[in-house]
Amino acid sequence: MTRRRVVITGIGVVAPGGIGVKNFWSLLSGGRTATRGITFFDPAQFRSRVAAEIDFDAEANGLSPQEIRRMDRAAQLAVVAAREAVEDSGLAFGDLDPYRIGTTIGSAVGATTGLDQEYRVVSDSGRLELVDHTYAVPHLYNYLVPSSFAAEVAWAVGAEGPSTVVSTGCTSGLDSVGHAVELIREGSADVMIAGASDAPISPITMACFDAIKATTPRNDDPEHASRPFDGTRNGFVLGEGSAVFVLEELAGARRRGAHTYAEIAGYASRCNAFHMTGLRPDGAEMAEAIDVALAEARMNGDEIDYINAHGSGTKQNDRHETAAFKKSLGDHAYRTPVSSIKSMVGHSLGAIGSIEIAASVLAMEHHVVPPTANLHTPDPQCDLDYVPLTAREWATDAVLTVGSGFGGFQSAMVLTRPKRSV
Amino acid sequence: MSKQFTLDDLKRILLEGAGADESVDLDADILDLGLEELGYESLALLETASRIEREYGISLDEVELTHTLTPRELIDAVNTCLTPSAAA
Amino acid sequence: MTRSVVVTGLGVVSPNGLGAKEFWTATLAGQSGIGPVTRFDASPYPVRLAGEVPGFTAREHVPSRLIPQTDRMTQLALTATDWALADAGVEPEELPEFDMGVVTASSSGGFEFGQDELRKLWSQGSQYVSAYQSFAWFYAVNSGQISIRNGMKGPSGVVVSDQAGGLDALAHARRQIRKGTRLIVSGGVDASICPWGWVAQLAGGRLSTSDDPERAFLPFDAGARGHVPGEGGAIVILEAAEAARQRGARIYGEMAGYGATFDPAPGSGREPGLRRAIELALADAGADPAEVDVVFADAAAVPELDRSEAAAIAAVFGPRGVPVTAPKTMTGRLYSGAAPLDVAAALFSIEDGLIPPTTHVTARPDHRLDLVTGAPRTARVRTALVLARGYGGFNSAVLVRA
Numbered sequence: 035m036t037r038r039r040v041v042i043t044g045i046g047v048v049a050p051g052g053i054g055v056k057n058f059w060s061l062l063s064g065g066r067t068a069t070r071g072i073t074f075f076d077p078a079q080f081r082s083r084v085a086a087e088i089d090f091d092a093e094a095n096g097l098s099p100q101e102i103r104r105m106d107r108a109a110q111l112a113v114v115a116a117r118e119a120v121e122d123s124g125l126a127f128g129d130l131d132p133y134r135i136g137t138t139i140g141s142a143v144g145a146t147t148g149l150d151q152e153y154r155v156v157s158d159s160g161r162l163e164l165v166d167h168t169y170a171v172p173h174l175y176n177y178l179v180p181s182s183f184a185a186e187v188a189w190a191v192g193a194e195g196p197s198t199v200v201s202t203g204c205t206s207g208l209d210s211v212g213h214a215v216e217l218i219r220e221g222s223a224d225v226m227i228a229g230a231s232d233a234p235i236s237p238i239t240m241a242c243f244d245a246i247k248a249t250t251p252r253n254d255d256p257e258h259a260s261r262p263f264d265g266t267r268n269g270f271v272l273g274e275g276s277a278v279f280v281l282e283e284l285a286g287a288r289r290r291g292a293h294t295y296a297e298i299a300g301y302a303s304r305c306n307a308f309h310m311t312g313l314r315p316d317g318a319e320m321a322e323a324i325d326v327a328l329a330e331a332r333m334n335g336d337e338i339d340y341i342n343a344h345g346s347g348t349k350q351n352d353r354h355e356t357a358a359f360k361k362s363l364g365d366h367a368y369r370t371p372v373s374s375i376k377s378m379v380g381h382s383l384g385a386i387g388s389i390e391i392a393a394s395v396l397a398m399e400h401h402v403v404p405p406t407a408n409l410h411t412p413d414p415q416c417d418l419d420y421v422p423l424t425a426r427e428w429a430t431d432a433v434l435t436v437g438s439g440f441g442g443f444q445s446a447m448v449l450t451r452p453k454r455s456v
Numbered sequence: 457m458s459k460q461f462t463l464d465d466l467k468r469i470l471l472e473g474a475g476a477d478e479s480v481d482l483d484a485d486i487l488d489l490g491l492e493e494l495g496y497e498s499l500a501l502l503e504t505a506s507r508i509e510r511e512y513g514i515s516l517d518e519v520e521l522t523h524t525l526t527p528r529e530l531i532d533a534v535n536t537c538l539t540p541s542a543a544a
Numbered sequence: 545m546t547r548s549v550v551v552t553g554l555g556v557v558s559p560n561g562l563g564a565k566e567f568w569t570a571t572l573a574g575q576s577g578i579g580p581v582t583r584f585d586a587s588p589y590p591v592r593l594a595g596e597v598p599g600f601t602a603r604e605h606v607p608s609r610l611i612p613q614t615d616r617m618t619q620l621a622l623t624a625t626d627w628a629l630a631d632a633g634v635e636p637e638e639l640p641e642f643d644m645g646v647v648t649a650s651s652s653g654g655f656e657f658g659q660d661e662l663r664k665l666w667s668q669g670s671q672y673v674s675a676y677q678s679f680a681w682f683y684a685v686n687s688g689q690i691s692i693r694n695g696m697k698g699p700s701g702v703v704v705s706d707q708a709g710g711l712d713a714l715a716h717a718r719r720q721i722r723k724g725t726r727l728i729v730s731g732g733v734d735a736s737i738c739p740w741g742w743v744a745q746l747a748g749g750r751l752s753t754s755d756d757p758e759r760a761f762l763p764f765d766a767g768a769r770g771h772v773p774g775e776g777g778a779i780v781i782l783e784a785a786e787a788a789r790q791r792g793a794r795i796y797g798e799m800a801g802y803g804a805t806f807d808p809a810p811g812s813g814r815e816p817g818l819r820r821a822i823e824l825a826l827a828d829a830g831a832d833p834a835e836v837d838v839v840f841a842d843a844a845a846v847p848e849l850d851r852s853e854a855a856a857i858a859a860v861f862g863p864r865g866v867p868v869t870a871p872k873t874m875t876g877r878l879y880s881g882a883a884p885l886d887v888a889a890a891l892f893s894i895e896d897g898l899i900p901p902t903t904h905v906t907a908r909p910d911h912r913l914d915l916v917t918g919a920p921r922t923a924r925v926r927t928a929l930v931l932a933r934g935y936g937g938f939n940s941a942v943l944v945r946a
Contacts (some may be wrong), residue, residue, distance in 0.1 A: 156743055167743040175745065183681075322697070439684065
């Protein structure tokens with residue numbers, strides 16, 4: 035029996051710097067950054083006071099007042115991205131068996147922003163240890179258990195197949211899509227609405243990353259604060275956003291003449307079993323994930339045209355993954371453009387893996403590799419071609435995208451241009 | 457009179473904030489061992505430093521929390537911050 | 545040919561028993577773990593009963609270094625994992641590290657840890673927030689900590705689908721074994737019995753306000769009035785059947801079938817998805833409804849949800865067509881921990897030929913269920929179905945068999 039193949043036929047993105055795929059690609063291909071001084075709350079007490087915020091008007095993006103009331107911001111972003119993806123796919127959802135449509139939404143920190151705000155209310159700004167239930171909003175349970183995100187997306191598209199939230203820290207966005215691919219391959223669904231969303235720009239998140247000095251204190255120059263692979267980098271810039279895809283089984287997509295952006299040819303996730311936040315410099319477990327993803331795609335490392343890196347801009351990460359690329363791709367790693375869009379849209383935790391899949395697919399679509407912005411001073415320990423500052427026209431038919439997350443998760447995905455002949 | 461930061465203070469804060477590895481005896485002569493040898497990795501050091509900062513009202517931003525840092529070096533660094541002349 | 549996947553180890557942390565044997569003995573004896581909340585003063589709240597895991601002292605089970613950086617749910621999960629591995633006779637250091645993975649479910653992460661840090665943030669300031677907050681509360685924490693503690697580098701994952709997630713995790717674990725990994729630690733442990741967790745759970749509107757431990761949680765009963773929340777769950781060792789047989793492992797049973805659906809949007813008038821999830825699980829296992837010897841029900845104890853579950857069971861198995869039970873009446877609902885605990889109970893049922901009772905319940909006749917109440921029922925159990933539903937419309941079903 036031949037394996038069922040899975041393709042992306044619809045994309046939706048809500049990211050800093052622009053809502054919708056078109057605006058997102060314009061930002062990336064223009065090498066512009068969407069990081070800025072925090073405006074969502076007064077950041078004075080924090081060590082890091084920059085973030086990649088979205089100017090998001092839920093109502094203008096089609097959400098009803100009831101939807102806005104009951105959903106955390108991250109759920110709102112996911113639903114808006116899902117609707118764009120569904121429209122983009124041209125798939126007539128009403129004609130499908132709803133049981134054959136599933137949903138996977140990745141999120142690292144769920145409704146953190148909603149929980150932070152509501153805790154402040156019911157605790158009277160931390161004064162009450164026994165928090166007051168009479169002040170709680172009725173939808174607080176949807177914040178407690180973020181499977182509500184998958185529920186909202188499933189309702190929005192009419193999906194009644196397998197649905198779940200995938201929450202593997204900062205690899206959630208890759209793992210959610212990887213999970214969806216597995217469901218289609220094994221025959222549990224024919225269509226999956228898969229992606230990720232996080233909206234963590236909130237005092238508790240800033241405080242927890244301050245505490246481990248993971249976010250950058252480059253507060254005087256917010257537009258250039260996210261500097262992956264640059265020798266002067268000193269931490270990541272927190273972001274927010276969502277990307278959601280329509281995934282279909284290839285044969286079905288072909289039958290209906292759909293535009294197939296990319297095939298998800300290989301995916302794997304491994305654990306470093308080392309440390310909840312730290313990374314060993316050798317990148318061995320990420321390399322293992324890459325090797326397994328390539329094997330699943332039945333490809334060699336030298337067939338990869340572009341690497342969309344995790345590139346968070348922490349010293350540890352950038353060296354870790356540089357080592358992993360060399361381990362898996364050998365000399366070809368030196369000939370392959372590598373870039374981090376976190377330099378432009380920040381690090382939206384669990385969402386970014388899906389946003390980076392979108393960037394990877396668009397790179398193939400346009401044969402343009404997005405740059406690593408703010409990369410002026412090379413770090414001798416990061417010695418690959420990181421596409422500094424400006425986008426590059428580049429024949430791109432196969433992309434490797436990777437992620438690395440707290441908890442030790444390491445994930446890799448291989449995306450290819452679907453070949454006509456098969 | 458300035459407060460002094462002692463090994464006992466450090467041991468108390470380490471235990472509160474990061475526990476102790478079962479194979480390590482904090483009551484042995486540990487002053488010149490690396491904190492990593494004592495089972496404390498980067499997170500434990502960050503938690504410990506931040507607990508010291510809060511309790512003593514100082515900033516240890518300038519102290520590099522490397523894995524080779526010893527209890528003696530950390531205690532000295534804290535006491536330097538606690539000395540009034542250093543703050544002047 | 546898909547690989548058969550079996551359960552070889554169980555680790556249980558339940559309100560009515562610390563340890564798998566202790567849980568099963570208590571469950572057969574009808575001993576409940578439901579009682580007044582002791583972990584905080586619940587008197588100001590309309591709900592005051594819980595299924596708390598009693599007598600668990602983290603220091604006795606978890607390394608000192610890990611205690612300040614972990615929530616109670618992680619401490620319980622690490623302990624359950626130790627017990628499950630020991631039960632399976634697996635020494636992780638003896639197996640290739642990439643051949644072992646961890647897939648757990650979570651509903652609310654380390655919520656009490658998060659509560660304490662939120663309190664420090666808002667009452668004292670950001671510099672009081674712990675260096676461990678960045679991961680101690682998040683949903684991936686148990687998979688991460690279990691993989692680190694046991695040196696497991698294989699495929700891992702975390703799913704969140706409220707109560708259904710406990711089964712979704714087992715299914716995802718089975719998927720990874722079928723793709724070639726030898727062993728996966730799976731299951732779920734949840735705990736959010738703290739003031740902030742309590743208020744968030746209250747908002748769901750499904751908690752029982754009764755103060756009588758024997759009358760508070762009565763699924764399928766005319767007096768059904770919501771559930772008692774609990775904490776704990778079970779960790780399950782899943783292995784490729786051939787690998788387990790080769791090493792001479794004791795096999796509790798096969799994880800033979802799985803199905804998952806999501807309910808239609810509210811107001812659509814369409815049938816809820818549970819019946820279809822059961823049918824998918826049966827088809828996946830290649831099993832006929834007549835082969836199923838017992839159903840472990842989701843047992844929401846919300847009248848409308850009880851009715852829809854009873855209808856789904858009757859639609860597949862016929863009215864009173866299969867013994868049904870809900871031993872969670874002795875633990876409360878454990879969120880992502882509930883269904884893995886039911887899977888453990890189902891496997892013990894197979895082993896002992898005993899179906900544990902649904903305590904204190906008199907089944908409403910109009911549910912048309914053969915509900916096992918009062919005392920354990922002796923039965924030849926070869927195949928058991930476990931059901932779990934998550935808030936919002938998640939339905940999952942798992943079939944285990946001897």
